[in-house]
Amino acid sequence: MTPETTLPLFSLLDVEKAFPIEGGRREIKALDGIRLNLLPGQSLALVGESGSGKSTLVRVMLGLEAPTNGRVLVGSAELGSMDTAQRRGFARDVAYIYQDARGSLNPRMDVAALLAEPIRLHALRAEREIDGRVDELLAQVGLPRALRHKFATELSGGQVRRVAVARALACEPRVIVADESVAGLDVSVQAQLLNLLRDLQRTSGIAMVFVTHDLGVAAYLCEEVAVMYLGRIVEMGPTAQILQAPRHPYTRALMKAFPRFDSPLAVSLQGEIPSPANLPSGCRFRTRCDEARADCALTDPVQSLLDGRRHVACLHPLAVAA
Ligand SMILES: Nc1ncnc2c1ncn2[C@@H]1O[C@H](COP(=O)(O)OP(=O)(O)O)[C@@H](O)[C@H]1O
Ligand code: SF4
Numbered sequence: 001m002t003p004e005t006t007l008p009l010f011s012l013l014d015v016e017k018a019f020p021i022e023g024g025r026r027e028i029k030a031l032d033g034i035r036l037n038l039l040p041g042q043s044l045a046l047v048g049e050s051g052s053g054k055s056t057l058v059r060v061m062l063g064l065e066a067p068t069n070g071r072v073l074v075g076s077a078e079l080g081s082m083d084t085a086q087r088r089g090f091a092r093d094v095a096y097i098y099q100d101a102r103g104s105l106n107p108r109m110d111v112a113a114l115l116a117e118p119i120r121l122h123a124l125r126a127e128r129e130i131d132g133r134v135d136e137l138l139a140q141v142g143l144p145r146a147l148r149h150k151f152a153t154e155l156s157g158g159q160v161r162r163v164a165v166a167r168a169l170a171c172e173p174r175v176i177v178a179d180e181s182v183a184g185l186d187v188s189v190q191a192q193l194l195n196l197l198r199d200l201q202r203t204s205g206i207a208m209v210f211v212t213h214d215l216g217v218a219a220y221l222c223e224e225v226a227v228m229y230l231g232r233i234v235e236m237g238p239t240a241q242i243l244q245a246p247r248h249p250y251t252r253a254l255m256k257a258f259p260r261f262d263s264p265l266a267v268s269l270q271g272e273i274p275s276p277a278n279l280p281s282g283c284r285f286r287t288r289c290d291e292a293r294a295d296c297a298l299t300d301p302v303q304s305l306l307d308g309r310r311h312v313a314c315l316h317p318l319a320v321a322a
């Protein structure tokens, strides 16, 4: 990653990711025209229903999937054509917390070994300092020192996620990317973990990309939100502005289901989410949109800058109440 702090950490320029389906006879676009900048220290939530493309977007940003179109820049370097030294720097600068935190931890390593591994890998401390650094990391994520010699199988769900956060911090990254890191936890454990992530992010200045299907979680944790629908960012901007006055009908519908929209959406959203293999003509949201007009079936609205920092992909953005 480049040393210039003014450059975005990530710039995505019209990124598209298509997957072949039906034995290669057709394709679906899991991502379609994604434009996104992540600045140093920024916290960005990717929000959307299941299947909206959140995990694919994260995998493209991490270089685990190549985009089928568009560009992914890390600082000023093209992610797909980094040399070995740049790749090593990227692996340290961008830490990833997997959706399945338990499955991502080697079951044969105890907590101390799990935390020491990235420190050694990136040569961040002398050998004699590693033990002390492990203790520091445990303290930072609120885990007792006594857990050093436990294995992931012996830990609770909340403890496992904390270990995963500590492992991310061990790299001393500039960005932490976390996919559904609090999903499936008890509400109280979830709240503790969210508090931890929020404090870490605010005090450390590490940028964060947090994937969640829960708008409440997104609002609590992140200063910026990108709302995704069927592979596209339909609204993006400062969280406070979006919550106060959503400009995209989909965002408004999600907010009616606020703070959780992982359960049935019947109250605020009509119909089912279409399959990405059979997108409606024109605007992909039109089959469920209560603002749809005739032109919405003809023109596919692209993501465009609306007011200052707000991006919206809609032909008829909602008005801001006076
Ligand atoms: N490897 C793949 N092959 C084919 N389709 C995929 C693949 N990965 C994801 N998809 C499809 O892309 C869409 C977006 O998936 P995903 O990024 O996992 O969404 P989310 O994380 O928001 O639930 C879905 O329709 C999914 O079925
Ligand atoms: S373009 Fe039309 S259908 Fe799509 S979100 Fe806007 S108003 Fe609704």
Ligand SMILES: [Mg+2]
Pocket: 054, 055, 056
């Ligand atoms: Mg996902």
